[in-house]
Amino acid sequence: MSVVKVLEGSEAVALAVKACRPHVISAYPISPQTHIVEGLARFVADGELDAEYVRVDSEFSAASVISGASAAGSRAYTASSSQGLLLMSEVLYASCGMRLPFVMTGVNRTVSAPISIQVDHQDTMSLRDCGMIQLFVESSQEAYDTHIAAFKIAEDPRIILPVMVCMDGWVLTHSYERVTLSEQEDVDRFLPSFRPVDFLDVKNPKTWGSIGEEDMVMELRYSVQQALQYAKGRIKEIFKEWAEISGRDYGGLIESYRTGDATMILVAMGSMAGTIKEAVDALRAEGEKVGLVKIRSYRPFPYEEIWEAVKGAEILAVVDANLSLGSEGAVGMDLKAKLYGHPDAPRVVDVIAGLGGRDVNESRIREIVGRVKEAMNSGYSLREPYWAGLNEAIVPTGGVK
């Protein structure tokens, strides 16, 4: 028997993590992540969760503590956002190389400067290349289910990599939604206790974190790449297994929404996908053949699935809530790189939207669709990304002082 509750997104995540029975949790405050670790702290204080809860001195230590705990064979968890994720980045690179399978929530928030606590994907995008698996979620329910799957994915003996569940700050963490919670016994059945392939053990002493030189670094990187390649199949299987138990199915690495006969397909990640679905429905009712591909697994990048979903379309509008300054949005770049060489590939337009919490609502989606359609009819003039919702009148010349 599952239970339906109206929960804040952060509470849903805290309940999912609790159900996964982590041994070690580290916590350092940063908005908008804080409610998650506060929720876990309450569970520990009330004796509902038997975990070592370490209140660390920085995000650098937050990531380090769960790395040490994971190396010693414990299931471990933390959460962070924005500057905290940037501060963790050195730790996360090393922990991927050392194959430490913890789980964390990357609560999406933009990065300084200007300092801002509002949502976009710039923070987790800066960790795109470290080797972590990154799973984006659209709703609090999906956040709940994805965290449960994340531990199983991380700990798979052929993956053994940290997993970050990327979840939009405020929009998901601080809004209330109807969430169905699974029974503890169902979670236990799906996710048995952590049996590490290797751990720091006095009975079997090993040396961890050695120096690799020119004779080994390429091979170790390749091994992580192979694990991520393998993970593509395994992530799908794990979500399917959980769907069979929970009854909640989100598809695999991507979710395709009304893409079958679409001439224009929007591509997006995170909570924005929900808004885009509404807009797609409204535009469809007006006769526009539009659809959506929601990317759930950003790393590993599921280009095979995306290709299958988009190959019949004429144009793709990638809505990037991030920007590689000096180039364009990261998802747009990924997609262009992977579609290049397919003779019939749809054209790709990159759209920068929603930076620093700028609202992406139905009218903004309509604006994007209109603009991209214009480009499509006029022979693809949008080589540079299109900035949706930019107020050109107030663009400062020398930074914010």
Added chain:
Amino acid sequence: MTKNKKTHEEELFVSGHRACHGCGMALSVRHILKATGPDVIVVTPTGCLETFTSPYGYSPWQVPWIHHLFENGPSIATGVAAALRAQKRESTRVVGIGGDGSTFDIGFGALSGMLERGDDVLYICVDNGAYMNTGGQRSGATPLYAATTTQPAGKASFGKMEKKKNIPVIVAAHGVPYVATASVAYVKDLQKKVKKAMEFRGPRYIHVDTPCPSVWGFPSDQTLEVGRLGVQSGLIPLFEMEEGKVTHVRKIKKKGLIAD
């Protein structure tokens, strides 16, 4: 408190590593592990010790050992200790062994956090007074007037113009149960202090002076002699503190030993 009087005959830090001739650090680590015994997990931040002991595929460590980054030795140690507690592997203890660069400078915040939280870790700083792994640059541990590659003595400089950070006393100010200073030149004293530290639970700290022939520029067969002179001249005071109070100080027998 459990008594741990035994010195382990078994070598837990064996030969074949790549330390320089006469390395005070390698020698001190060998004797530290003889005092802790084999039921420990060692955490080492980036530095000389990590570099000369962990070429991929080779290791002198006969106990489980982990290196992760330069500035997070204490937080990795916290994580290992938390996991051991969660798994009820209570007999296994965590020992951090880091150099002065990580302890005084880049990992100082993490060390302070570990001490403040009361984590069950014995943290040992093997201090050679500068960043030797990168060729001898100034650290917060470099003594007054010492010349380093980033603060050399020259026509307009005496070398380091600032005093060495007093880390043992700063550690003691966190209210930890045990702090001691030691020297590789006094191995029995070092081992005694390590054994004593292992009797306490919570964060403990030992500061070990480990002369470095390669960068200090003395002959590599003089490490122990240089270490002894450091202690006997009063430059390296050897003391113990329990709960913030000085409980023992090694007296200097003869004063005025050093002429130049």
